[in-house]
Amino acid sequence: MRQLPVNSSPEKKEKKRTICYGKYLYAAFLIFTLLLTNIQPVLAANTTLWDKASEIMKDVYNQIVLISTIAAVVTASVALLLMNFSKSGKTVDESRAWLKRIIITWAILNGLGFIMAYITPFFADGKWNG
Numbered sequence: 376m377r378q379l380p381v382n383s384s385p386e387k388k389e390k391k392r393t394i395c396y397g398k399y400l401y402a403a404f405l406i407f408t409l410l411l412t413n414i415q416p417v418l419a420a421n422t423t424l425w426d427k428a429s430e431i432m433k434d435v436y437n438q439i440v441l442i443s444t445i446a447a448v449v450t451a452s453v454a455l456l457l458m459n460f461s462k463s464g465k466t467v468d469e470s471r472a473w474l475k476r477i478i479i480t481w482a483i484l485n486g487l488g489f490i491m492a493y494i495t496p497f498f499a500d501g502k503w504n505g
Contacts, residue, residue: 436488447481 454477457470 433491436491440484440488443481443484447477451477 451474454470454474458467458474461467461470
């Protein structure tokens with residue numbers, strides 16, 4: 376029969392867990408401070424919410440136009456390759472139809488930018504400024 380060491384007992388003692396509120400308070404303080412430092416430059420610039428939203432929308436639109444232009448060039452090149460190297464008349468007709476759709480869609484996306492940049496200033500503040 377095996378003997379147990381003198382220090383240990385067959386029953387495990389449970390340790391009492393205490394919650395350290397200091398760590399949580401410090402983490403909350405750090406998060407609050409980081410938020411304040413990120414908000415401060417926006418408030419210091421004297422911009423309104425609408426100015427910032429307009430800037431964000433222009434940036435998003437520019438990214439969309441960039442991606443759509445790259446996608447249009449790639450898909451149009453595939454359509455042109457299919458038109459030139461296909462021996463089937465049906466494939467040529469479908470490629471021509473896809474090329475038309477690509478050009479129309481790309482023109483509409485870029486036309487929206489033209490409308491937003493040049494026509495909407497005439498309607499600023501809800502009245503005609505032309």
